[in-house]
Amino acid sequence: MSVFFYGCVTLDGYLADKRHRLDWLHQTGTAEETGYQDFYSRMDITLMGRRTFREIEGLGDPAEIYPATQNLVFTHRPLSCPGFRAVCGDPAELVRGIPREKNVWIIGGNTILAPLLEADLVDGMTIQIAPVLLGEGIPLFTQGEGCIRFRLAGVKQYGQFAELCYERAAPAAL
């Protein structure tokens, strides 16, 4: 499998404010201008935390928002939403069990990204940076200490978002 992060953060690195809200994001503009559809069309499986799933539920029918992927939610509670399945345990172990040909998108939840970074299982990251500082919130990166190097594949500007695209660094560059 190949594993990707794709999502928005503030300039100070927060996925959401400390109440898990995205007001700063909605005030910055829409994602329609970005390469999202192209990215999503290449994904087979999504991974998210329970709080991210709840946020998605708040936006409308989750099955309509992620219609083409198998969607896995890390939660200990039962889920009754078509197209979404509750999973639990170690994200790295789960990801290692996914077939080679599948593309996996880590939608949200730093508790999922961190163990995958630590296990060197992240192949690419596309990060849209909003021109906003929050000062407090839910950070994107919470992995433990250790130098992890990626390769900058490109930068783009979409409205007020700076999009940075990273690929796995070649072994020689590590």
Place this chain on the structure above:
Amino acid sequence: MSVFFYGCVTLDGYLADKRHRLDWLHQTGTAEETGYQDFYSRMDITLMGRRTFREIEGLGDPAEIYPATQNLVFTHRPLSCPGFRAVCGDPAELVRGIPREKNVWIIGGNTILAPLLEADLVDGMTIQIAPVLLGEGIPLFTQGEGCIRFRLAGVKQYGQFAELCYERAAPAAL
């Protein structure tokens, strides 16, 4: 006066590792490819913390590294370096006392940037993001909670650095 931040951070927002070292930066490439000379030529005054000054001392003669600016170091200890002057107190108060026509560069020290952001005294930020995660270190942004919005003026790629250029947001966009 107009106040600017210009400098490098890791993708997870650190100015330096937790021992205040910049190994990750030196391993990424040099700053020679960037618009640094153009930026520096427009500055009149630099502001830095004591630790940043020490790092600069480690690189060579500080007066040669920042020859064209008046360089102010926040420290309670005496300094004996031509072109550098020890200052102390509240960075916001100091900056408010600088003449209107002067351009001020916050070189380093999140303890200087944070109070200036909180006082709405930062006019621009040019941030080079290195494709590196450290997990721990000295964060660039340590200002208190509160939504501060900038305007994304442009993005560039210099080698493996993504450079994001921000300007003060117009009042209507706040």
